[in-house]
Amino acid sequence: MKILVLIDGSKWSQKAALHAIGLAKRKNAEVVLFSVLDIAEAKAMTFNFCAQSGICEQLKDYESRIWKDMHKSIEDDQNSLLTRYRGEKVLCSGKIVEGSVRDEVVREANSGDYGLVVMGAFGRSGKTRISALLEQIGGAVSPPLLVVR
Template sequence: MKILVLVDGSKWSQKAALYAFSIARKRNAKVVLFSVLDRREAQAVAVNLAMRSGDIEKLKRFEETVWREMKKSVHDVLSALLELGQKEGINCSIRIAEGSAKEKILSEANSGKYSLVVMGAYGKSGKTRIGSLLEDVVGEIKPPVMIVR
């Protein structure tokens, strides 16, 4: 059995990873902690920063700084979860993809490699309604999906 865990850095996705570890322990399954980085997010933040600073000339520099920080943040979260899983004796690995979250998630989840996909019910915004990415992908994921709240 192989479990794909979608991790966006939110407390909900971290909770999803803990549930996946629990299942993996009982089933002797492998866990893949998966995250997607979308450069469009870095570009949007950079535009906002450039507009606030009043210096649009700094846009490219802001974008590169934000992109570096996004990559570091995702790597740090995944590495911490990986370490936790390995300490618990779980066979786990991390994978980071770049591009559209919806496209990359659907491609990975539907690759035929996974018996289960686990994700948090909410994203980084922490809004009380179901996450918009979840709404976008859950009906198109072929393996069973566990949504953790």
């Protein structure tokens, strides 16, 4: 069995990943840590920076730096979790793709490789309502979906 764990850099996805360690050990399962980087998010962050700072002449440079920072941040998160999984003797790999979060998660989850999808109940925003991604993918993924709080 393979378990797909959605990693978005939030404390909730970290919690989901740690919960998945126990599941993987009990089921002798392989885990794939999966993250999606969305260029629209980098563009929105760039626009917000420009609007707040008033410094918009270097918009492309800011967008490029933000995009690189997003890559590094998610790579660091995944590497930290991979180290933890390997220390627990759980077979684990990481996968980072670019695109629409909803589309890429649904595509990966429905690829036929996974028996379970694990995700945090909330995203990076930390809002008290359930994850917007959960609302988008809840009925669209074929494997069972475990939401960790």
